[in-house]
Amino acid sequence: xxxxxxxxxxxxxxxxxxxxxxxxxxxxxxxxxxxxxxxxxxxxxxxxxxxxxxxxxxxxxxxxxxxxxxxxxxxxxxxxxxxxxxxxxxxxxxxxxxxxxxxxxxxxxxxxxxxxxxxxxxxxxxxxxxxxxxxxxxxxxxxxxxxxxxxxxxxxxxxxxxxxxxxxxxxxxxxxxxxxxxxxxxxxxxxxxxxxxxxxxxxxxxxxxxxxxxxxxxxxxxxxxxxxxxxxxxxxxxxxxxxxxxxxxxxxxxxxxxxxxxxxxxxxxxxxxxxxxxxxxxxxxxxxxxxxxxxxxxxxxxxxxxxxxxxxxxx
Amino acid sequence: xxxxxxxxxxxxxxxxxxxxxxxxxxxxxxxxxxxxxxxxxxxxxxxxxxxxxxxxxxxxxxxxxxxxxxxxxxxxxxxxxxxxxxxxxxxxxxxxxxxxxxxxxxxxxxxxxxxxxxxxxxxxxxxxxxxxxxxxxxxxxxxxxxxxxxxxxxxxxxxxxxxxxxxxxxxxxxxxxxxxxxxxxxxxxxxxxxxxxxxxxxxxxxxxxxxxxxxxxxxxxxxxxxxxxxxxxxxxxxxxxxxxxxxxxxxxxxxxxxxxxxxxxxxxxxxxxxxxxxxxxxxxxxxxxxxxxxxxxxxxxxxxxxxx
Numbered sequence: 001x002x003x004x005x006x007x008x009x010x011x012x013x014x015x016x017x018x019x020x021x022x023x024x025x026x027x028x029x030x031x032x033x034x035x036x037x038x039x040x041x042x043x044x045x046x047x048x049x050x051x052x053x054x055x056x057x058x059x060x061x062x063x064x065x066x067x068x069x070x071x072x073x074x075x076x077x078x079x080x081x082x083x084x085x086x087x088x089x090x091x092x093x094x095x096x097x098x099x100x101x102x103x104x105x106x107x108x109x110x111x112x113x114x115x116x117x118x119x120x121x122x123x124x125x126x127x128x129x130x131x132x133x134x135x136x137x138x139x140x141x142x143x144x145x146x147x148x149x150x151x152x153x154x155x156x157x158x159x160x161x162x163x164x165x166x167x168x169x170x171x172x173x174x175x176x177x178x179x180x181x182x183x184x185x186x187x188x189x190x191x192x193x194x195x196x197x198x199x200x201x202x203x204x205x206x207x208x209x210x211x212x213x214x215x216x217x218x219x220x221x222x223x224x225x226x227x228x229x230x231x232x233x234x235x236x237x238x239x240x241x242x243x244x245x246x247x248x249x250x251x252x253x254x255x256x257x258x259x260x261x262x263x264x265x266x267x268x269x270x271x272x273x274x275x276x277x278x279x280x281x282x283x284x285x286x287x288x289x290x291x292x293x294x295x296x297x298x299x300x301x302x303x304x305x306x307x308x309x310x311x312x313x314x315x
Numbered sequence: 316x317x318x319x320x321x322x323x324x325x326x327x328x329x330x331x332x333x334x335x336x337x338x339x340x341x342x343x344x345x346x347x348x349x350x351x352x353x354x355x356x357x358x359x360x361x362x363x364x365x366x367x368x369x370x371x372x373x374x375x376x377x378x379x380x381x382x383x384x385x386x387x388x389x390x391x392x393x394x395x396x397x398x399x400x401x402x403x404x405x406x407x408x409x410x411x412x413x414x415x416x417x418x419x420x421x422x423x424x425x426x427x428x429x430x431x432x433x434x435x436x437x438x439x440x441x442x443x444x445x446x447x448x449x450x451x452x453x454x455x456x457x458x459x460x461x462x463x464x465x466x467x468x469x470x471x472x473x474x475x476x477x478x479x480x481x482x483x484x485x486x487x488x489x490x491x492x493x494x495x496x497x498x499x500x501x502x503x504x505x506x507x508x509x510x511x512x513x514x515x516x517x518x519x520x521x522x523x524x525x526x527x528x529x530x531x532x533x534x535x536x537x538x539x540x541x542x543x544x545x546x547x548x549x550x551x552x553x554x555x556x557x558x559x560x561x562x563x564x565x566x567x568x569x570x571x572x573x574x575x576x577x578x579x580x581x582x583x584x585x586x587x588x589x590x591x592x593x594x595x596x597x598x599x600x601x602x603x604x605x606x607x608x609x610x611x612x613x614x615x616x617x618x619x620x621x622x623x
Binding site for chain 2: 052053057060063066070079123127130131135136139142145146151153154157161163167190193218246247248249250253266268272276279286289293294297301
């Protein structure tokens, strides 16, 4: 093992650095004012720029804030156009949570997103490590296949996957409307594996060599040496997979057909189909569907950026 | 971005000048297979196999219980005369033609803005990216609310339009919605491209006395050409796949009067509602071919670049 007293720092995530580079610009460094009137004109220019920025930001936030405010109003008040509720109430949340079963949908979403994030991080790092470090015949061919899967759009897979899940090859299971069916197709993604492999390639080899000299096996080297060093990439993959699964509508809508299995996204869509004008309830449902991803984003913004940059090819 | 040609070259070279066998190579190989087994099983079973299976299904008249009869390429020829599929293609193309430039322009504008030396740029970047994180279902529910006949948008502009219930406005409303929500992602791609431009070109432009407006159009914009191309292809591919918003605003019908009926919505309804899996698979193959050609174009142009 590497010596205990010098801390091993994980190598930086390339895509992350790319975006963080230039972040530490000397903000607000003044242009030397020599020409009369220049300072004021520049100040005016700057103020205009900030006003424009704030307006764009407002344009992006107002729909969310308006929806948030509606979710806190009693139903009759949703007809009024006041930004803040006159009577603040959580009635909308209470109703969707209990009467319209969103507790159940949230539970399903949490279960699926949690398990799939975990399995994807584990399998992608295991596979990514093997493709980055272990030598075995046919490795390049297999890696070609992994990259190839990135090119297959979900929309082409819709029909065959649906057929496979209704009548699974060999075993003849019917996996439509089961968690198992959803798990099966979502367990691990090629973009996650690709991201992990690229990251493992950037970790210096000497650490593994040291572990090997200490007699650690392949799995132990992977588990005790490589994984702890892969923190940033693991976080990026975990966040990418969590967001992808939590937000997924396409597959959840196709596979999880009956209300007890609905995820919160399917629940929101179905609620708008059936109770379209219960605006406070619909917006409350929407807010709880948004909340987990927003919270994760607030804390781990940089990893979102890295994930999109590395795996944005996914489409 | 990876490059197929180079990977192939590496693979060939490896084979030719293969290393001498090392001690413990057999064990390492076994462990390697063990590590990749589960992910590879998933990729083969749920990606590679379905792709071939889709082509197979598309050559059959295939009902809910299985294949009925082999029809060869008839599903493809009947697609050509299928008025609903043509309508779906027309809608999808119309959507693409509008949404792609809108996403690009908005994404570029935001990228340029947050690439400036301004205070709170992390905040603004986060704010601009915010709609891109929201799920399609949630964002569509918000759009349904804002664009209903008594909604905020009508109120602000003094209009009286039921946006998602009018054949003239339903698809444009979806276009605007998706331009808004996807622009943040395009901004990130443009940011990466902007940061790849060396600063000395800007210095040279400044020395020549070019103002910010002129510098942008004469220097930045042309230098972003690879970025434009990348963003355009990503955006077009995404637009061809439009489904969630159309499905949700129209309760799965593609209405009013098929004005929001997209290609993927047609695939979905043909397969799930009409149980014509053969026909739906053929549509999927057609869409795949279009996307595949676009992807190849992208790789041909971007193969050598590691960006994004």
